[in-house]
Amino acid sequence: MEKYFQFIAETIFFKGLPDAHIQALLNISREKKFSKGEMIFFEGDNGEGFYINVDGMVKVFKTSPDGKEQILHIFGSGEPYGEVPVFSGKTFPASAQALSDCKALLFPRQAIVELISANPTIALNMLAVLSLRLRQFTVQVENLSLKEVPGRLAAHLLMLYFEQSQKNPILLNISKTQLASLLGTIPETLSRILAKMAGLGLVHVQGRKIKILDRAGLELLAQTGRTE
Amino acid sequence: MEKYFQFIAETIFFKGLPDAHIQALLNISREKKFSKGEMIFFEGDNGEGFYINVDGMVKVFKTSPDGKEQILHIFGSGEPYGEVPVFSGKTFPASAQALSDCKALLFPRQAIVELISANPTIALNMLAVLSLRLRQFTVQVENLSLKEVPGRLAAHLLMLYFEQSQKNPILLNISKTQLASLLGTIPETLSRILAKMAGLGLVHVQGRKIKILDRAGLELLAQTGRTE
DNA sequence: TTTTTGCTTTGACTTAGGTCAAAAAAAATA
DNA sequence: TATTTTTTTTGACCTAAGTCAAAGCAAAAA
Numbered sequence: 001m002e003k004y005f006q007f008i009a010e011t012i013f014f015k016g017l018p019d020a021h022i023q024a025l026l027n028i029s030r031e032k033k034f035s036k037g038e039m040i041f042f043e044g045d046n047g048e049g050f051y052i053n054v055d056g057m058v059k060v061f062k063t064s065p066d067g068k069e070q071i072l073h074i075f076g077s078g079e080p081y082g083e084v085p086v087f088s089g090k091t092f093p094a095s096a097q098a099l100s101d102c103k104a105l106l107f108p109r110q111a112i113v114e115l116i117s118a119n120p121t122i123a124l125n126m127l128a129v130l131s132l133r134l135r136q137f138t139v140q141v142e143n144l145s146l147k148e149v150p151g152r153l154a155a156h157l158l159m160l161y162f163e164q165s166q167k168n169p170i171l172l173n174i175s176k177t178q179l180a181s182l183l184g185t186i187p188e189t190l191s192r193i194l195a196k197m198a199g200l201g202l203v204h205v206q207g208r209k210i211k212i213l214d215r216a217g218l219e220l221l222a223q224t225g226r227t228e
Numbered sequence: 229m230e231k232y233f234q235f236i237a238e239t240i241f242f243k244g245l246p247d248a249h250i251q252a253l254l255n256i257s258r259e260k261k262f263s264k265g266e267m268i269f270f271e272g273d274n275g276e277g278f279y280i281n282v283d284g285m286v287k288v289f290k291t292s293p294d295g296k297e298q299i300l301h302i303f304g305s306g307e308p309y310g311e312v313p314v315f316s317g318k319t320f321p322a323s324a325q326a327l328s329d330c331k332a333l334l335f336p337r338q339a340i341v342e343l344i345s346a347n348p349t350i351a352l353n354m355l356a357v358l359s360l361r362l363r364q365f366t367v368q369v370e371n372l373s374l375k376e377v378p379g380r381l382a383a384h385l386l387m388l389y390f391e392q393s394q395k396n397p398i399l400l401n402i403s404k405t406q407l408a409s410l411l412g413t414i415p416e417t418l419s420r421i422l423a424k425m426a427g428l429g430l431v432h433v434q435g436r437k438i439k440i441l442d443r444a445g446l447e448l449l450a451q452t453g454r455t456e
Numbered sequence: 457t458t459t460t461t462g463c464t465t466t467g468a469c470t471t472a473g474g475t476c477a478a479a480a481a482a483a484a485t486a
Numbered sequence: 487t488a489t490t491t492t493t494t495t496t497g498a499c500c501t502a503a504g505t506c507a508a509a510g511c512a513a514a515a516a
Contacts, residue, residue, distance in 0.1 A: 062366065062369070062370040062374060063374075064370075064374035064375070064453075065451065065452045065453075066452075066453075068374055070369060070370060070373040070374055072366060072369060083359065084359045084362050084363055085359075086359075087352070087355035087356045087358070087359040088356055088359035088360050088362075088363060089356065090360070090363065093362070093363040093366040093367070094366050113352070116348055116351055116352060116355075117348040117352070118348070119348075120344055120345050120346065120347060120348045120350075120351045121345055123344060123348070123351030123352070123354075123355060124315070124341065124344060124345065124351075126355060127315040127344070127351070127354055127355060127358065128315045128316055128317065130315070130355065130358040130359065130362065131311065131312045131313075131314075131315040131316035131358065132316050132318075133362055134312050134316075134321070134358065134361055134362060134365065135312055135316060135318065135321045137362065137365035137366075137368075137369065138290065138300060138321040138322050138365075139321070140365075140369055141290070141298060141300060141365065141368055141369060141372065142290040142292075142298060144369065144372040144373050144412070145298040145372050145412040146290060146291075146292035146296055146297075146298055147292070148472070148473085149472080149473075175492095175493070175494090176493075176494065177492090177493065177494080184372070184373040185473075185474090186473085186474070186475090187493080187494065187495085188473090188474080188475085188494090188495080188496085189472090189473055189474070190494095191494060191495050191496080192473090192495085192496085193473095195495080195496090207482080207494095223293065224293045224294075225292075225293075225294075376502070376503085377502080377503075403462095403463065403464090404463075404464065405462090405463065405464080413503075413504090414503085414504070414505090415463075415464065415465085416464090416465075416466085416503090416504080416505085417502090417503055417504070418464095419464060419465050419466080420465085420466085420503090421503095423465080423466090435464095435512085457516100458515100458516085459514100459515080459516070460513105460514085460515070460516085461512105461513085461514075461515085462511100462512085462513080462514090463510105463511080463512075463513085464509105464510080464511070464512090465508105465509085465510075465511090466507105466508085466509080466510095467506105467507090467508090467509100468505105468506090468507090469504100469505080469506085469507105470503105470504080470505070470506100471501105471502100471503090471504075471505095472501105472502095472503090472504090473500100473501095473502095473503105474499100474500080474501075474502090475498105475499080475500075475501095476497105476498090476499085476500100477496105477497090477498090478495100478496085478497090479494105479495080479496080479497100480493100480494080480495070480496090481492100481493080481494070481495085482491100482492080482493070482494080483490100483491080483492070483493080484489100484490080484491070484492080485488100485489080485490070485491085486487100486488080486489070486490085
């Protein structure tokens with residue numbers, strides 16, 4: 001586990017902590033591996049702790065009775081997930097699945113609570129992370145209820161553009177089917193709208209590579225939903 | 229402010245704290261009054277602290293460029309809101325407005341952060357509150373993207389039924405226009421669907437009083453979206 | 457009480473985006 | 487490479503729910 005010392009010390013949850021605490025965290029953490037497609041936890045499960053992703057990508061999602069799924073979030077390296085049951089005392093509100101082969105560190109509930117009780121400063125990092133997550137949810141609700149699919153897609157592409165340090169073309173990190181589920185729509189609709197956006201000269205699409213041709217146009221679409 | 233000692237000591241945020249800390253909180257808090265319709269904060273503002281509602285009801289919401297609004301949450305007595313900027317260091321992700329004349333206590337950011345740094349109980353309480361809020365958001369996203377309006381309405385009525393200790397008829401605590409906005413739809417659609425549900429013998433509607441006639445039917449509708 | 461204002465309902469119409477089916481393309485596996 | 491499987495695209499069609507307009511009600515203000 002020693003190899004994760006530096007890794008833990010740099011995660012958003014635990015950055016800025018004294019070495020002694022990092023070491024304590026290292027001692028309580030367990031390494032977990034998941035292969036592509038494997039379920040990490042199910043909605044309704046009692047959480048044994050939360051995870052920090054080391055390698056690979058994880059999706060957290062909800063499913064409807066008729067099998068439709070809505071992705072809530074996709075987590076990559078260094079990102080924590082599954083914290084809700086640790087603090088709320090309730091079950092997981094959603095399920096998690098490995099999108100690729102994954103490695104993660106599991107931090108058991110009891111040990112984390114004790115660590116916070118002994119050291120409230122840690123809690124501030126965690127409060128910050130949860131607050132940012134709340135912020136993201138307000139955006140997702142706004143997108144789902146106040147924007148139409150083209151607007152959501154435009155906003156997402158712009159987000160990726162900045163996330164990938166303004167490189168152009170941008171590269172989708174997930175399949176278009178997964179992207180559809182993240183945007184609250186279905187692959188057919190996503191495909192049609194990408195085609196329409198290409199027709200309008202906003203983007204050029206080649207598999208997972210999307211070249212932004214008209215950034216101002218995308219921004220207008222993302223903000224107002226209109227294209228003129 | 230002394231009159232709020234007991235009130236603060238019983239809020240979800242601050243329950244379980246020693247009297248000395250409650251007194252400290254009392255000392256840093258400021259009483260605020262808002263009249264019906266008054267804005268409490270705007271999306272994008274820097275938060276000076278968070279609020280705990282004393283009297284009245286507050287809605288937290290997002291608005292689209294063309295004026296449509298989505299209510300994220302409605303807060304009543306004893307409930308905290310506006311915490312996101314305190315911990316995330318960012319601006320308010322949504323706006324807040326008084327739905328009725330309101331009284332609230334404002335807890336300034338700096339003082340709260342200091343209190344948390346020194347007191348693990350508060351930190352854990354706050355983590356619990358934010359986690360529960362995250363849970364609620366997952367439900368809202370699920371509702372918006374995986375359920376149709378009748379299913380969302382049925383789920384909401386059942387929630388009110390339990391919130392109001394299974395009294396029947398239940399009483400809407402907000403106008404139908406506000407309810408529509410909370411459910412991610414518009415008043416016309418809500419009205420039509422309530423009429424349809426009444427036609428199916430699920431409920432009986434009389435202004436803000438809604439009598440549940442077929443609870444199993446409502447539960448089926450809430451879970452599966454179907455009515456047979 | 458009367459007047460004004462805001463809330464709710466109803467009707468006619470439109471549309472974004474979903475469903476179903478099938479073909480085409482890409483990726484994974486043998 | 488060939489073969490199987492998965493993903494993506496396209497077409498025809500359908501429907502939930504939105505828009506617009508108007509009327510009816512209820513609640514607040516004069």
